[in-house]
Amino acid sequence: MINGFIEAAVNRSRTVILILLFILFAGLIAYLNIPKESNPDITIANIHISINHTGISPQDAERLLIRPAEKELTSLEGVKAVRAFANEGNARIRVEFEAGHDSARALNEVRNKIDEVKPEWPEGTDEPIIEEEDFSLFPIITVLLAGDVPERNLVTVARNLRDKIEAMPSVLKVNLYGAREDVVEIIVD
Numbered sequence: 001m002i003n004g005f006i007e008a009a010v011n012r013s014r015t016v017i018l019i020l021l022f023i024l025f026a027g028l029i030a031y032l033n034i035p036k037e038s039n040p041d042i043t044i045a046n047i048h049i050s051i052n053h054t055g056i057s058p059q060d061a062e063r064l065l066i067r068p069a070e071k072e073l074t075s076l077e078g079v080k081a082v083r084a085f086a087n088e089g090n091a092r093i094r095v096e097f098e099a100g101h102d103s104a105r106a107l108n109e110v111r112n113k114i115d116e117v118k119p120e121w122p123e124g125t126d127e128p129i130i131e132e133e134d135f136s137l138f139p140i141i142t143v144l145l146a147g148d149v150p151e152r153n154l155v156t157v158a159r160n161l162r163d164k165i166e167a168m169p170s171v172l173k174v175n176l177y178g179a180r181e182d183v184v185e186i187i188v189d
Helices: 002-011 013-033 058-073 103-120 151-166
Strands: 046-052 079-087 090-097 129-132
Touching (some): 002 013, 058 079, 058 090, 058 103, 090 103, 103 129
Antiparallel strands (some): 046 090, 079 090
8 A cells, every 4th residue: 555655646646745745835925924923922720819918927828828719719710829938027929820720700700709718817818819811011031040159240240131131122110129229328326
């Protein structure tokens, strides 16, 4: 069977070359006509919840803020994963839904579940911030600078690098994180 096919292709080489050229030409036309976006809109239902409570320890934030919220959020339909992080004075929860889940519906469902949990939280807990993840706000490139040099030298290099990258015409914005401002403290005796 295969030998017969190869033999037919060799005997009709002009036809095979013509078919290959047609496929190549059709592929080139399709490639040129397919719309391309430099920043495509990606919609994935991921919800972030930030809960602030001044002075709460990470252990208490997990026990009093995160666990009751996680219990309610995992019961939602279409939830793929719930991840939580506790810091001093803050708890953050990320709810990831299955692909194809309606993000507006997911946001409303998460708000409803958080409203049900709020009475269980300790008094003094701030109103939670519930936001949908927006991939258009994520950085394209992240650059980390580190080395066995004084912090002041790293900050100077980072600022110079930021200015050079911002000067490029295709760059919208460059953020610099971790750079502390120089402070001089004078104590008069």
